[in-house]
Amino acid sequence: MREHEYLQCLHFNSLRLPSGGFANMSLPIVLAVDDADKDRIGAAPDVALAGPDGELLAVLRSVEIYPHNKEERIARTWGTTAPGLPYVDEAIAPAGNWLIGGDLEVLQPIKYNDGLDHYRLSPQQLRDEFDKRGADAVFAFQLRNPVHNGHALLMNDTRRRLLEMGFKNPILLLHPLGGFTKADDVPLPVRMEQHSKVLEDGVLDPETTIVSIFPSPMHYAGPTEVQWHAKARINAGANFYIVGRDPAGMGHPTEKRDLYNPDHGKKVLSMAPGLEKLNILPFKVAAYDTVAKKMAFFEPSRSQDFLFISGTKMRTFAKTGENPPDGFMCPGGWKVLVDYYNSLQTEGATAPAAATV
Amino acid sequence: MREHEYLQCLHFNSLRLPSGGFANMSLPIVLAVDDADKDRIGAAPDVALAGPDGELLAVLRSVEIYPHNKEERIARTWGTTAPGLPYVDEAIAPAGNWLIGGDLEVLQPIKYNDGLDHYRLSPQQLRDEFDKRGADAVFAFQLRNPVHNGHALLMNDTRRRLLEMGFKNPILLLHPLGGFTKADDVPLPVRMEQHSKVLEDGVLDPETTIVSIFPSPMHYAGPTEVQWHAKARINAGANFYIVGRDPAGMGHPTEKRDLYNPDHGKKVLSMAPGLEKLNILPFKVAAYDTVAKKMAFFEPSRSQDFLFISGTKMRTFAKTGENPPDGFMCPGGWKVLVDYYNSLQTEGATAPAAATV
Numbered sequence: 001m002r003e004h005e006y007l008q009c010l011h012f013n014s015l016r017l018p019s020g021g022f023a024n025m026s027l028p029i030v031l032a033v034d035d036a037d038k039d040r041i042g043a044a045p046d047v048a049l050a051g052p053d054g055e056l057l058a059v060l061r062s063v064e065i066y067p068h069n070k071e072e073r074i075a076r077t078w079g080t081t082a083p084g085l086p087y088v089d090e091a092i093a094p095a096g097n098w099l100i101g102g103d104l105e106v107l108q109p110i111k112y113n114d115g116l117d118h119y120r121l122s123p124q125q126l127r128d129e130f131d132k133r134g135a136d137a138v139f140a141f142q143l144r145n146p147v148h149n150g151h152a153l154l155m156n157d158t159r160r161r162l163l164e165m166g167f168k169n170p171i172l173l174l175h176p177l178g179g180f181t182k183a184d185d186v187p188l189p190v191r192m193e194q195h196s197k198v199l200e201d202g203v204l205d206p207e208t209t210i211v212s213i214f215p216s217p218m219h220y221a222g223p224t225e226v227q228w229h230a231k232a233r234i235n236a237g238a239n240f241y242i243v244g245r246d247p248a249g250m251g252h253p254t255e256k257r258d259l260y261n262p263d264h265g266k267k268v269l270s271m272a273p274g275l276e277k278l279n280i281l282p283f284k285v286a287a288y289d290t291v292a293k294k295m296a297f298f299e300p301s302r303s304q305d306f307l308f309i310s311g312t313k314m315r316t317f318a319k320t321g322e323n324p325p326d327g328f329m330c331p332g333g334w335k336v337l338v339d340y341y342n343s344l345q346t347e348g349a350t351a352p353a354a355a356t357v
Numbered sequence: 358m359r360e361h362e363y364l365q366c367l368h369f370n371s372l373r374l375p376s377g378g379f380a381n382m383s384l385p386i387v388l389a390v391d392d393a394d395k396d397r398i399g400a401a402p403d404v405a406l407a408g409p410d411g412e413l414l415a416v417l418r419s420v421e422i423y424p425h426n427k428e429e430r431i432a433r434t435w436g437t438t439a440p441g442l443p444y445v446d447e448a449i450a451p452a453g454n455w456l457i458g459g460d461l462e463v464l465q466p467i468k469y470n471d472g473l474d475h476y477r478l479s480p481q482q483l484r485d486e487f488d489k490r491g492a493d494a495v496f497a498f499q500l501r502n503p504v505h506n507g508h509a510l511l512m513n514d515t516r517r518r519l520l521e522m523g524f525k526n527p528i529l530l531l532h533p534l535g536g537f538t539k540a541d542d543v544p545l546p547v548r549m550e551q552h553s554k555v556l557e558d559g560v561l562d563p564e565t566t567i568v569s570i571f572p573s574p575m576h577y578a579g580p581t582e583v584q585w586h587a588k589a590r591i592n593a594g595a596n597f598y599i600v601g602r603d604p605a606g607m608g609h610p611t612e613k614r615d616l617y618n619p620d621h622g623k624k625v626l627s628m629a630p631g632l633e634k635l636n637i638l639p640f641k642v643a644a645y646d647t648v649a650k651k652m653a654f655f656e657p658s659r660s661q662d663f664l665f666i667s668g669t670k671m672r673t674f675a676k677t678g679e680n681p682p683d684g685f686m687c688p689g690g691w692k693v694l695v696d697y698y699n700s701l702q703t704e705g706a707t708a709p710a711a712a713t714v
Contacts, residue, residue, distance in 0.1 A: 004628065010436075011383075011580065011625050013368055022630065026368075067618060072436035079367075079429035081438045223368065261424060268368050271361065273379065273630065 001030050002101035003066040010076040013227060014273040024274030026227035027077065027219060031060075032068050034096030041065065047100065056107060063102035068095065078221050079260070084253030086182045087219045110215075116178075116192055119213040126173065127237035129210055135171035137162050139240035139281065140233035142247070144177040144218055145311055146186055146194045146337055148329045149295040150286030152203045157297075158242060158281055159208065172209045173238055179217030182250075184315070188213070190340045197332035220250040222260035223268035230269055230278055243269060244283030294327035315341075358387050359458035360423040367433040370584060371630040381631030383584035384434065384576060388417075389425050391453030398422065404457065413464060420459035425452065435578050436617070441610030443539045444576045467572075473535075473549055476570040483530065484594040486567055492528035494519050496597035496638065497590035499604070501534040501575055502668050503543055503551045503694055505686045506652040507643030509560045514654075515599060515638055516565065529566045530595055536574030539607075541672070545570070547697045554689035577607040579617035580625035587626055587635055600626060601640030651684035672698075 001009070006028045008015050013026040031049075033041070041047055041063070049058040074088055075081050083089075111117050121129065130138050139158050143151065155172055162170035174195065178188050186194075192213070199206045214232065219225045225248035230241045246262035247269075253259070270280055287306040289296040298306050309317075309328060317324045318337040328334075358366070363385045365372050370383040388406075390398070398404055398420070406415040431445055432438050440446075468474050478486065487495050496515050500508065512529055519527035531552065535545050543551075549570070556563045571589065576582045582605035587598045603619035604626075610616070627637055644663040646653035655663050666674075666685060674681045675694040685691075 004624065007580075007621060007625055008628055011370055012628075012630055014630070016628060016630075020633075069436075069618065071439075072617075075432035075436045075438060079426075079432045081432060082428075223364075260429075261426065264364065267361065268364055271365055271369070271373060273369055273371070273373075276377075 001028055002064055006030060006099065010073065022273040024227055024231040024272050026224045030099045032095035033098045033100050037096060038065055038098050057110065058107055059105045060100065060102035061105060063100050065098050065100050068097050068099045077224055082254045087180060087217060090180055091217065116189065116213060119192060119211065120215055121212045123236040126212060130171055130237045133171055134169050137167040137170040137240060138173055138238040139170060139242060140173040140175055140238035141242050142175060142229045144181050144185055146191055146333060147198045149203065149327060153286050153295050154284060155204060173233065174209055174211045175214045175233060177218055178213035178215045181218045190336060194333045194336040197336055198330055201330035201332045203330045220248060222249045223264045226265045226269050227272045227275065230275060234278055240279045240281050242281045242283055288325050288328060358385055359421055363387060363456065367430065379630040381584055381588040381629050383581045387456045389452035390455045390457050394453060395422055395455050414467065415464055416462045417457065417459035418462060420457055422455050422457050425454050425456045434581055439609065439611045444537060444574060447537055448574065473546065473570060476549060476568060477572055478569045480593040483569060487528055487594045490528055491526050494524040494527040494597060495530055495595040496527060496599060497530040497532055497595035498599050499532060499586045501538050501542055503548055503690060504555045506560065506684060510643050510652050511641060512561060530590065531566055531568045532571045532590060534575055535570035535572045538575045547693060551690045551693040554693055555687055558687035558689045560687045577605060579606045580621045583622045583626050584629045584632065587632060591635055597636045597638050599638045599640055645682050645685055
């Protein structure tokens with residue numbers, strides 16, 4: 001991004017289009033450089049962007065370099081500058097004090113060579129895929145965790161509602177986030193294997209589901225980030241977006257409270273400039289129904305029958321080898337998680353430091 | 358403001374209009390209440406708003422009460438949460454943890470009874486006044502300091518440029534800010550007296566100038582606040598807005614640097630949603646020309662001839678009784694400042710604590 005785009009992101013969460021309308025853009029996509037890089041670039045108009053092995057990936061043309069005011073970027077993006085924001089610690093704090101923007105000429109698609117590149121479909125590839133399948137509605141589900149039967153219930157119920165609304169062929173875009181996540185989140189390769197099992201086990205229908213990786217880093221920036229999550233999926237052809245309580249939220253890093261008001265994500269999303277065409281599907285709360293012995297939509301009238309199983313609780317089950325209640329997750333998917341945590345413990349026995357991964 | 362308006366302010370600096378367009382709104386206009394007030398209000402649909410002497414001023418109808426997350430409000434408005442922001446210390450930190458919004462029914466115009474109410478024209482009164490004077494262009498000048506001849510040069514030159522552009526009767530709205538300012542800024546009554554002298558002395562032409570008080574508190578919120586400064590003047594009938602370096606800016610409260618990039622105010626203002634009709638007039642820098650012995654537009658080619666006299670420097674002159682260079686300010690206006698600082702010193706001799714005012 002150039003500075004005028006960066007400023008519009010920070011102040012307006014949207015970019016003015018030549019047509020006069022607005023495109024939603026709540027997170028700046030910027031490249032930081034340090035003083036040494038800035039000096040090396042000097043007055044050069046164009047800068048090559050290389051991969052980790054030095055391979056030329058893209059050229060940034062007619063560059064401009066402008067100050068990277070980290071404090072302001074963090075405050076306007078997260079609504080706090082408290083220490084301990086994961087993406088700030090990971091990506092912003094260590095970054096250079098300058099940002100470089102320009103016209104990006106991509107020479108070749110980015111490859112990760114991690115065995116998962118076939119899951120990394122571009123927005124155009126996704127739109128083509130939806131066309132090929134004859135989708136007349138596409139509903140997107142953002143996730144960064146293993147799929148349990150509560151998620152599946154929600155997705156299958158959404159499909160049912162879309163059919164009731166008159167759509168003939170609603171397609172689900174199961175779009176797990178593939179970039180940076182918190183250290184205690186389940187790593188991407190394990191999640192992708194778990195998602196495969198969920199489709200193999202028939203919990204989600206492979207005929208009406210497309211699984212693809214959304215290669216964005218997780219910011220945990222709540223109402224600001226959920227706009228990006230929705231906008232990127234619209235861009236890839238989705239027209240329905242499922243949003244729940246406290247999307248992209250987290251606990252406050254230094255205070256005992258949620259960082260964001262859990263309702264603000266949905267409210268801000270529903271009012272955001274440039275997202276007028278988005279259809280927001282409110283997320284019903286699913287929990288384990290101890291009477292029916294399955295994940296079901298929570299019924300306040302018999303709240304005592306329901307058990308909420310948090311991500312932390314789920315990870316504890318998998319780590320300790322304890323089985324979650326029957327019907328919480330399909331057996332194939334659960335085994336992937338148990339095997340992953342077992343492998344960590346084995347590694348941990350020989351290399352304790354790895355146990356914190 | 359209700360919560361949906363408050364959130365739009367914080368995230369988008371603009372409010373979506375029923376027509377589909379956007380109205381610029383970068384600062385939330387909110388009323389904080391504390392736990393005790395919230396309890397007293399209970400489930401009452403309507404709340405009376407009373408003045409300091411208990412007189413009924415307005416009714417807030419169909420109220421809603423929502424959390425006042427001060428940290429988030431401050432971070433998203435100022436781009437920092439560093440301690441020492443004047444308006445935060447003055448108005449936000451001591452305020453309650455709830456905000457109350459609703460439909461405002463104003464029963465009577467607010468009076469300050471400070472001898473300056475005749476200067477407090479509503480937007481409608483200002484528009485009527487411009488009509489009465491037959492203005493075909495209105496240019497607004499935001500200020501919170503005494504008017505020196507550099508400001509006057511700028512305003513008179515703007516009028517000249519507007520005449521050159523073909524306007525027949527450009528009118529200046531001299532619109533000093535009347536709400537909270539920093540402790541070391543010159544108080545409003547003194548500034549209003551100084552502005553009167555500037556008009557009496559003919560430095561500004563009373564025939565083509567309207568002086569009115571802008572009753573907003575100063576936030577010192579840079580690029581976020583300058584939008585409000587401009588939007589409020591458009592609302593009052595102005596179509597040209599003069600903007601300079603680092604509008605509404607200040608030094609960083611804890612670091613040795615400007616809080617905002619001095620160019621960002623103008624850039625953000627020029628891109629802000631809902632301000633498309635605003636004509637921004639860039640502020641030329643005026644300084645004291647030691648050769649011509651008057652305030653003149655700075656010429657970089659002979660920079661050694663120019664003397665920059667900051668607000669701090671000006672206040673030091675007035676406090677110490679030293680005269681500024683000839684032609685810096687009209688004698689009548691300067692005398693107002695000298696008398697004010699003399700009066701402080703007299704008070705200070707009997708009551709030292711007052712000397713910090």
